[in-house]
């Protein structure tokens with residue numbers, strides 16, 4: 661059994677959370693260009709308004725929210741239901757990255773990261789699932805990271821938040837495949853965005869936000885569950901995680917100089 665894709669985004673109703681910059685912004689631009697209806701969410705409303713102006717007035721909804729606030733998510737989803745009657749795709753891109761190592765580990769930062777990167781997507785999924793299950797249709801796409809595959813330096817809170825998203829998507833896929841709802845788990849490597857601009861090391865296989873958006877949308881078009889890119893980097897990390905720990909840690913220490 662294979663899950664459905666979205667072969668043509670034109671007219672599809674998409675709730676894009678994390679639309680104001682980076683990968684989410686590039687996805688919004690591509691989706692508006694493809695004729696989709698896009699509900700644009702994140703905190704910075706002025707950026708969402710700029711994106712909305714790219715399409716016609718019927719095409720976009722601007723719904724500013726903070727993913728750590730369940731009430732704001734609920735109000736936004738109610739607005740979408742009132743305006744469009746439902747959604748075809750939840751595309752959850754929003755995420756935060758604060759570099760953390762053992763010598764600066766800070767529980768407040770860890771809690772904020774888990775709240776935004778793990779509980780945020782869970783809140784949105786809890787909202788959209790009932791309608792999708794009723795309709796036996798719909799798509800849930802969540803951006804994780806290759807940093808969730810296995811432990812890497814400087815990711816003491818970010819890594820666990822993304823590893824948990826991978827597990828969440830796997831478990832959702834298991835439940836939803838027989839029920840007609842598609843799940844798309846998205847694991848990017850390094851993408852040039854505001855989030856990675858803070859990195860003080862050379863990022864291997866770095867791609868642009870536009871390239872990342874193209875990979876994401878093509879994966880959803882084709883109904884892929886495991887959307888990972890760029891393959892030259894993500895396949896290498898997938899291979900590393902199946903190695904015995906002594907070899908895995910030797911390779912990481914040898915090649916990751918951060």
Ligand SMILES: NC(=O)c1ccc[n+]([C@@H]2O[C@H](COP(=O)([O-])OP(=O)(O)OC[C@H]3O[C@@H](n4cnc5c(N)ncnc54)[C@H](OP(=O)(O)O)[C@@H]3O)[C@@H](O)[C@H]2O)c1
Nearest residue numbers: 678680681682683702703704726727754755805850851853
């Ligand atoms: N760039 C990479 O190399 C890379 C690699 C792997 C995975 N990822 C993942 O890709 C996703 C996008 O990252 P990016 O690199 O494009 O970063 P970015 O440019 O910093 O964008 C992050 C987006 O998330 C939104 N956001 C953050 N906290 C939010 C909150 N509490 N409520 C609502 N929206 C919030 C931001 O909007 P506001 O600030 O307007 O709220 C922004 O739209 C993230 O999940 C990230 O973990 C990125």
